Amino acid sequence: MTVITTRSLAKQYDGGVRALDDLSVTIDSAVVSGTETTGGVVGLVGANGAGKSTFLKIVLGLLPPSSGTIEVLGLDPTVDGELVRARVGYMPEYDCLPPDISAAELVTHFGRMSGLPKATARERASETLRHVGLYEERYRQIGGYSTGMKQRVKLAQALVHDPDLLLLDEPTNGLDPAGRDAMLDLVRRIGAEFGITVVICSHLLGEIERICDYLVALDGGKLLRADRVDAMTAGQDELVVEVEESSSDSGRAGGGRRAGGAAALAELLRSREVEATHDGRTVVVPLVDPRTYDQILDAVADLHLALHRLDQRRHRVAELFARAS
Amino acid sequence: MTTGVIHDLGYRRYTGPRLGRGYAFRTLYAHTVRTAFGLGRGVKAKIFSWTIIGIIAAVAVVMTAIKAQTGEAVMDGPQFVDNMATLVILLLAAVAPELTSRDQQTRVLGLYLARPLRRSDYALARLGGAVTAIFLVLAGPLLIMFAGGALSTKDGASGVGDAAVDTAQGLAHAATHALVLTTISLLVAALIRRRAIAAAAVVAVFLIALPAVGLAQELGGSEGTTELVSMVSPPTALSYLSVWLYADGKVPYSDDQVVHGPLLLVYAVVVIAACTALLVARYRKVPA
Numbered sequence: 056m057t058v059i060t061t062r063s064l065a066k067q068y069d070g071g072v073r074a075l076d077d078l079s080v081t082i083d084s085a086v087v088s089g090t091e092t093t094g095g096v097v098g099l100v101g102a103n104g105a106g107k108s109t110f111l112k113i114v115l116g117l118l119p120p121s122s123g124t125i126e127v128l129g130l131d132p133t134v135d136g137e138l139v140r141a142r143v144g145y146m147p148e149y150d151c152l153p154p155d156i157s158a159a160e161l162v163t164h165f166g167r168m169s170g171l172p173k174a175t176a177r178e179r180a181s182e183t184l185r186h187v188g189l190y191e192e193r194y195r196q197i198g199g200y201s202t203g204m205k206q207r208v209k210l211a212q213a214l215v216h217d218p219d220l221l222l223l224d225e226p227t228n229g230l231d232p233a234g235r236d237a238m239l240d241l242v243r244r245i246g247a248e249f250g251i252t253v254v255i256c257s258h259l260l261g262e263i264e265r266i267c268d269y270l271v272a273l274d275g276g277k278l279l280r281a282d283r284v285d286a287m288t289a290g291q292d293e294l295v296v297e298v299e300e301s302s303s304d305s306g307r308a309g310g311g312r313r314a315g316g317a318a319a320l321a322e323l324l325r326s327r328e329v330e331a332t333h334d335g336r337t338v339v340v341p342l343v344d345p346r347t348y349d350q351i352l353d354a355v356a357d358l359h360l361a362l363h364r365l366d367q368r369r370h371r372v373a374e375l376f377a378r379a380s
Numbered sequence: 381m382t383t384g385v386i387h388d389l390g391y392r393r394y395t396g397p398r399l400g401r402g403y404a405f406r407t408l409y410a411h412t413v414r415t416a417f418g419l420g421r422g423v424k425a426k427i428f429s430w431t432i433i434g435i436i437a438a439v440a441v442v443m444t445a446i447k448a449q450t451g452e453a454v455m456d457g458p459q460f461v462d463n464m465a466t467l468v469i470l471l472l473a474a475v476a477p478e479l480t481s482r483d484q485q486t487r488v489l490g491l492y493l494a495r496p497l498r499r500s501d502y503a504l505a506r507l508g509g510a511v512t513a514i515f516l517v518l519a520g521p522l523l524i525m526f527a528g529g530a531l532s533t534k535d536g537a538s539g540v541g542d543a544a545v546d547t548a549q550g551l552a553h554a555a556t557h558a559l560v561l562t563t564i565s566l567l568v569a570a571l572i573r574r575r576a577i578a579a580a581a582v583v584a585v586f587l588i589a590l591p592a593v594g595l596a597q598e599l600g601g602s603e604g605t606t607e608l609v610s611m612v613s614p615p616t617a618l619s620y621l622s623v624w625l626y627a628d629g630k631v632p633y634s635d636d637q638v639v640h641g642p643l644l645l646v647y648a649v650v651v652i653a654a655c656t657a658l659l660v661a662r663y664r665k666v667p668a
């Protein structure tokens with residue numbers, strides 16, 4: 056199912072700020088989750104001011120694009136905003152909770168506002184609050200909640216009507232490391248187990264990439280890259296080899312030309328047309344295909360070195376972006 | 381501990397009916413009426429509203445008792461409504477910011493706008509709910525007066541008929557009052573984020589023009605001048621309107637006649653329409 060698709064989407068504010076520029080991107084739940092089922096977590100990343108919040112507001116039909124087209128769940132939000140919003144949940148970045156009512160009342164009310172009949176809204180509100188981890192405290196006034204609890208209430212009001220698409224704007228804002236992990240784990244579960252496609256906005260790619268199946272990176276309103284996380288890291292994995300520091304050389308160590316085992320190994324691999332670099336005691340070899348392992352082992356054996364370590368190192372997407380910029 | 385067991389039920393998708401924009405509008409409308417009466421909110425929210433509602437009801441009870449004892453009505457239905465204008469304004473000073481400023485101050489408005497609802501729907505549901513609440517506050521006491529009048533009348537069916545006509549006129553004027561005063565109050569409050577300031581502004585808007593009206597009345601002026609000046613003070617203008625509509629144009633406690641009746645009627649309609657349009661325009665712009 057195509058969740059969001061845009062063509063040359065642009066948004067220029069009255070003040071002249073160009074928040075989005077020629078953005079064409081398609082988020083398909085089958086591609087995101089990599090299976091036939093719906094769901095999955097999409098990370099929408101970019102620096103502050105990259106256009107993330109503007110994008111979410113256009114998806115919700117709250118802001119008209121300056122040019123270009125957008126479709127959300129097969130509907131045009133500029134025309135059928137209400138129909139889109141009935142099936143989308145939105146958790147804003149800012150604090151948006153009234154202090155003087157309880158979480159149970161608030162979430163029930165917004166369940167009804169989203170189209171749930173009264174009794175259903177009440178039932179789903181308490182279920183949803185339980186799913187986000189609020190139990191007895193849901194009957195207390197929100198004014199007395201911690202930041203973490205407030206974030207959970209904000210998530211619950213976006214989830215209460217069982218949307219097909221959930222938009223989360225910086226959900227970890229203001230949370231301590233433990234609260235951050237709990238929130239991200241919850242988001243991952245919503246995408247994986249609830250069958251809801253989640254779009255999570257963050258300016259901290261390193262923080263959210265571990266829960267994302269798919270990433271859309273924005274920079275200055277333009278699309279930087281959109282792909283599955285495993286595709287982004289594919290071909291980027293490396294093998295780290297550590298060998299004994301040339302014991303065979305130790306007998307004639309007096310000359311000062313003590314060639315390290317690592318250096319020798321790297322040299323031999325390069326002569327066999329394997330891209331290898333050595334860094335101190337380790338040799339790093341890009342993992343091209345399974346034969347790479349054989350080539351390394353052959354080279355180690357030919358040099359009569361003792362192999363201490365052979366590790367596969369997985370790249371983090373954040374490093375790729377850091378390297379690119 | 382049974383919560384662990386419940387927790388393991390897992391997430392359930394919702395496959396039932398999803399009611400659309402009309403339902404969201406009605407839900408917000410009903411919520412607004414309840415909020416205006418302080419229902420579903422703390423004791424603090426109820427005290428002020430219900431004190432004023434209590435005073436208005438008490439006046440009606442006293443009026444009814446006097447009429448039952450003496451057979452003479454102290455004031456008729458429309459007059460009762462006009463005399464309650466100050467109390468209604470005080471009530472609006474509490475209610476209007478609660479319905480408009482609060483959602484902006486707490487930014488809960490952003491959550492409303494993310495629902496299957498348009499910005500104009502939000503404004504009109506809030507306005508409709510507030511008008512309904514103010515109308516009910518006036519209509520309840522009028523019905524008490526009708527019940528008392530009809531039960532205590534010594535003129536039989538014609539007495540009941542008179543009481544019914546008077547009550548109908550009172551209800552019609554209550555509706556006019558509710559519409560004019562509420563649209564103005566909601567518009568003023570919607571422009572201000574801070575609740576306390578919005579409350580003060582609502583009262584100020586109605587009070588600020590009173591000296592002008594007082595001055596015009598003192599100066600006497602030509603016939604009808606006071607009516608024209610009174611248009612800067614909506615409650616005064618409405619009292620002239622009710623005299624023209626329901627009391628043959630004869631201003632009580634004076635020899636004056638209302639001469640600009642039709643103009644006052646147009647004035648009331650224009651105020652309602654303009655304030656409603658401006659309120660909707662405000663909510664088209666207000667940042668969520």
